[in-house]
Amino acid sequence: MLLRSPGLLLLLLSGLRAATQEKEVRAMVGSTVELKCIYPEENSFDLNDLYVYWQISGSNTVVTYYLPKNSSAGHENNHYKNRAHLSLDSMKQGDFSLSLQNVTPQDAQKFNCLVFRESLQLGKILEMEVSLHVAANYSLPVISTPSSESRDPELTFTCRSTNGYPRPNVYWINETDNSPLDKALQNDTVSLNSQGLYDVVSILRIPWTPNMNVGCCVENVLLHQNLTGRSQTERSSGTEGRITETPDSLQKEDNVVIFITLALLLVSVIVAVVIYMGKSKCPHRNYTGAQAATVVCELTGRG
Known part of the structure; x- marks a missing residue:
C-alpha cells in the first residue's frame, strides 16, 4: 500500500x-x-x-x-x-x-x-x-568602574555584554599580572532576551586596591572566541584627567617660544632702521613765528 x-x-x-x-x-x-x-x-x-x-x-x-x-x-x-x-x-x-x-x-x-x-x-x-x-557574537563587554571619589573599602565593577549565543562563560582578570580572579568574587546573571539571545551581567567585588586594572572576559565556546573589556580605577590624587607631556614635546614648545622672540626682535630692529633713515632725509629749518622749529621734509625724486 x-x-x-x-x-x-x-x-x-x-x-x-x-x-x-x-x-x-x-x-x-x-x-x-x-x-x-x-x-x-x-x-x-x-x-x-x-x-x-x-x-x-x-x-x-x-x-x-x-x-x-x-x-x-x-x-x-x-x-x-x-x-x-x-x-x-x-x-x-x-x-x-x-x-x-x-x-x-x-x-x-x-x-x-x-x-x-x-x-x-x-x-x-x-x-x-x-x-x-x-x-551569535556577543557585544564587546563594557565595564562600569567605581567612582574615584568613593571611600568604600570594596571595589565593585559591573560588566555587561549582550545578544550572544550560546550561553557564555565569564571570567575576570587582574590586568596587572594577567592572572584570573577568584570566581567566588563575581556574581553572574544570564538571561534570554526577546530575540532568544543571551544577555549577561557580571558583578565583581574585591577589596580596595589602588590603581586597580581589571578585565572582563566573555567566552563563546562554540565560536572559540574571547571578548575582553578593560577598565581602570584609582583614588583621587589630584592628577585625574591630567595630560602628561613628554620631554620632547616640552623641548619643541621652548624652541617655538625662542623663535618667536627672535623674530619679534628682528622686526623691531628693521623698524628702527627705517625710521632713522627717514629722519636723516628731513633737514630741520627754523622759522620764527607760531610754527617755530617745524620739521620740513624735502620730497625726494623731484628735479
Whole structure:
C-alpha cells in the first residue's frame, strides 16, 4: 500500500531507525545554512517516485517535505514555514539538502533527512542526521568602574555584554599580572532576551586596591572566541584627567617660544632702521613765528 498522507508517513518513519549517517553544521544567527543530505552514488531520480522528509530528530516536528504530485504543502511546523526549502532540480540529481533561511537560536536541533522511493514500495534509500549548532557574537563587554571619589573599602565593577549565543562563560582578570580572579568574587546573571539571545551581567567585588586594572572576559565556546573589556580605577590624587607631556614635546614648545622672540626682535630692529633713515632725509629749518622749529621734509625724486 502506498502512503500519500504526511500523517501516515510520519507513523511509518517512527518505526524506521536503521543506521543513520550523522553530520554537524554551524551557523550564525540570521544567516542561511544548508543541511546536506546527498545520495552517495551518482544517480538520477524521477520526482514522481520520491518521498523526501525532513523532521526534528526524536519528535514529530515537521520541517519540510516533498510528496509526489504536488501534495506537499501546508503540513510543516509554523516555525519553519517559508524558511525551509528543497530544490526540485537538485533532488533529480540525488541532492536532498535542506536550505534553512534566517537561522534562529531555536534552530539548534538535530534534523533528520529521510528519502523513500514509491517504486520500491516506499523503501528507504537514504537517511541522514544533521546537528545544527547556532552561534551569535556577543557585544564587546563594557565595564562600569567605581567612582574615584568613593571611600568604600570594596571595589565593585559591573560588566555587561549582550545578544550572544550560546550561553557564555565569564571570567575576570587582574590586568596587572594577567592572572584570573577568584570566581567566588563575581556574581553572574544570564538571561534570554526577546530575540532568544543571551544577555549577561557580571558583578565583581574585591577589596580596595589602588590603581586597580581589571578585565572582563566573555567566552563563546562554540565560536572559540574571547571578548575582553578593560577598565581602570584609582583614588583621587589630584592628577585625574591630567595630560602628561613628554620631554620632547616640552623641548619643541621652548624652541617655538625662542623663535618667536627672535623674530619679534628682528622686526623691531628693521623698524628702527627705517625710521632713522627717514629722519636723516628731513633737514630741520627754523622759522620764527607760531610754527617755530617745524620739521620740513624735502620730497625726494623731484628735479
